[in-house]
Amino acid sequence: METPSFAHPADLLERVQQAINAHDLEALAACFHVDYDSTFPAHPERAFKGQAQMRRNWEQIFAAVPGITSALLQSATVGKTVWAEWEWRGTRRDGAPFVMRGVTIQEVHDGEITSVRMYMEPVQAGGPVGDAALRQALGETAGGYQ
DSSP: OOOOSSSTTTTTHHHHHHHHHHOOOHHHHTEEEOOOEETTTOOOOGOOHHHHHHHHHHHHHHHHHHTTEEEEEEEEETTTEEEEEEEEEEEEESSSSSEEEEEEEEEETTEEEEEEEEEEEEOSSOOOOOHHHHHTTTTTETTOOO
């Protein structure tokens, strides 16, 4: 398969977005190098290598959230590094809403994503706000730390 050429590394993000919105697994996979490296700094156990696993992941996502849409909110490029802010939204097969937001940081070489650091998280509805949310994250109770 011929790798499409891109005038700018950020152009590749638009192709990713279009492929997700079209639910086109082949077009999405074509954006990634065969030995692509995916890391999740906040969840190190989720790391994987290879386009094959990326394909399996997106097959599951397309099946579980058949109407998923992707919005590329903002992006910035420094050399071959592209920062992107995303929102992925849809309805899961069980009827529950699916909303993830976050940032991905891609390394792009020769028109393909060779690595990505994923900071995508499900949007949490409800829960503590303001100071209470910070206290919860710090493990603090009403009388001090746990």
